[in-house]
Amino acid sequence: MTKLIQSSIARKVVMALSGIFLVLFLALHFTINFTSVISPDTFNEFSHFMGYNPVVQFLMQPILIAGVVIHFVMGIILEIQNNRARGVKYVQFKGSANAPWVSRNMIYSGAVVLAFLGLHFYDFWLHEMAFKYVEVNPEDPTRYYAETVEKFAPIWRTVLYVISFGLLSLHLWHGFASSFQTMGLNNKYTPAIVNFTKIYAVAIPLGFAFIALYHHFNPIIH
Amino acid sequence: MKIYLKIWRQKDAASKGKMVDYTMEGIEGDMSFLEMLDILNEELITKGEEPIEFDHDCREGICGTCSLQINGRPHGPDTMITACQLHMRSFNDGDTITIEPFRAKAFPVIKDLIIDRTAFDRIQQAGGFISVNTSGHTIDANSIPIEKEKADDSFYAAACIGCGACVAACKNASAMLFTSAKVSQFALLPQGRVEATDRVLNMVRQMDIEGFGNCTNTGACEVECPKGISLENIARMNREYLSASLKG
Numbered sequence: 001m002t003k004l005i006q007s008s009i010a011r012k013v014v015m016a017l018s019g020i021f022l023v024l025f026l027a028l029h030f031t032i033n034f035t036s037v038i039s040p041d042t043f044n045e046f047s048h049f050m051g052y053n054p055v056v057q058f059l060m061q062p063i064l065i066a067g068v069v070i071h072f073v074m075g076i077i078l079e080i081q082n083n084r085a086r087g088v089k090y091v092q093f094k095g096s097a098n099a100p101w102v103s104r105n106m107i108y109s110g111a112v113v114l115a116f117l118g119l120h121f122y123d124f125w126l127h128e129m130a131f132k133y134v135e136v137n138p139e140d141p142t143r144y145y146a147e148t149v150e151k152f153a154p155i156w157r158t159v160l161y162v163i164s165f166g167l168l169s170l171h172l173w174h175g176f177a178s179s180f181q182t183m184g185l186n187n188k189y190t191p192a193i194v195n196f197t198k199i200y201a202v203a204i205p206l207g208f209a210f211i212a213l214y215h216h217f218n219p220i221i222h
Numbered sequence: 223m224k225i226y227l228k229i230w231r232q233k234d235a236a237s238k239g240k241m242v243d244y245t246m247e248g249i250e251g252d253m254s255f256l257e258m259l260d261i262l263n264e265e266l267i268t269k270g271e272e273p274i275e276f277d278h279d280c281r282e283g284i285c286g287t288c289s290l291q292i293n294g295r296p297h298g299p300d301t302m303i304t305a306c307q308l309h310m311r312s313f314n315d316g317d318t319i320t321i322e323p324f325r326a327k328a329f330p331v332i333k334d335l336i337i338d339r340t341a342f343d344r345i346q347q348a349g350g351f352i353s354v355n356t357s358g359h360t361i362d363a364n365s366i367p368i369e370k371e372k373a374d375d376s377f378y379a380a381a382c383i384g385c386g387a388c389v390a391a392c393k394n395a396s397a398m399l400f401t402s403a404k405v406s407q408f409a410l411l412p413q414g415r416v417e418a419t420d421r422v423l424n425m426v427r428q429m430d431i432e433g434f435g436n437c438t439n440t441g442a443c444e445v446e447c448p449k450g451i452s453l454e455n456i457a458r459m460n461r462e463y464l465s466a467s468l469k470g
Binding site: 007010011012013082085100146174181182183184185187216 | 426
């Protein structure tokens, strides 16, 4: 097992598996968030369940945090190793001639997504922890929609979220299909996986951006 | 044609190198790239200067010896060819051409444009073979039936000439395409299955020891490979490796 962890392929598989786990989580997160546009009551119900269900809070949430930490720590380790592997840098290196920009700049799109996660945790997760465990407020299953709308009132936050979703899109565009290649899946289904990746990489971040913009502009319009 | 060259000059492995400018006149489009370098070297020798060292052997795209990074791409601007198959007709009058050695920590420069690629030899020695008794009782390989598709895929993998363009093109200097081709050519054949577990574990371990980078599936290696080795081989090696690790 130690040998497995030390190998380059195993490290890549860790990246791929944690990445796919996070991709699946994104779909769940998006589904719940989207209810806020359709029905505030349903959104409140879902949010309250996620916030107070012990399985979600004390099993799924730590697994999710571990998945995020593993993915970015391993990403940074791989990036450092990859930089070292070149040794003396090229005077001229035409990376654009043979590989798309997104695949060559995963570390940058990933860094923006990581910075966004910091802001997102500060905005919602830390607030939630303080509400429940520091201030020890009583349960209020109706507060979530109003809190979300309030968060998106400042334009700077909405813009930062939308920009981050753009970078998330680029990260998914390469990362999702790439995970299957890493795990050894390159066969007749690969074109379908690549096409699905492209749809997912555009649709999910676009949906998240729409939700952020909706909650910013909806109170202004009405 | 008049061509401006910027060429990496490095006295030896211990010295620091630098780009040196040269100007060539009267270059014909039908000249091969290496012929152009030959002419430059003749001029340098005539002037009493040290000629530019570069690797070459067969000059017909078979041996994988030539290893030039030309204008930022291994083997130059054309695809599916080695540097020796590149012709000056791919360039225009007045062009500036940058020539560097393939860059990787595992491929140290020996002199000028010559690099040490014995890291590939060590990966091959770690498992890129089958153990066959050759004492006079060797069984004819053709006596074992092999599916045409697998035989073809094995052949395509075996087309790798070990030039190192995959490493040179990869932003991570990863040797996954080379190693996976050498793993695949045996993994696909019944004769290679016998030692398949040890082969993939040992070759990947050696690849890591040599200090090559990690594959990030950019696909640059596949585009620049003069023999068109496919990324499918990397996926196959990953499958082989994971299954071998679980068995081990």
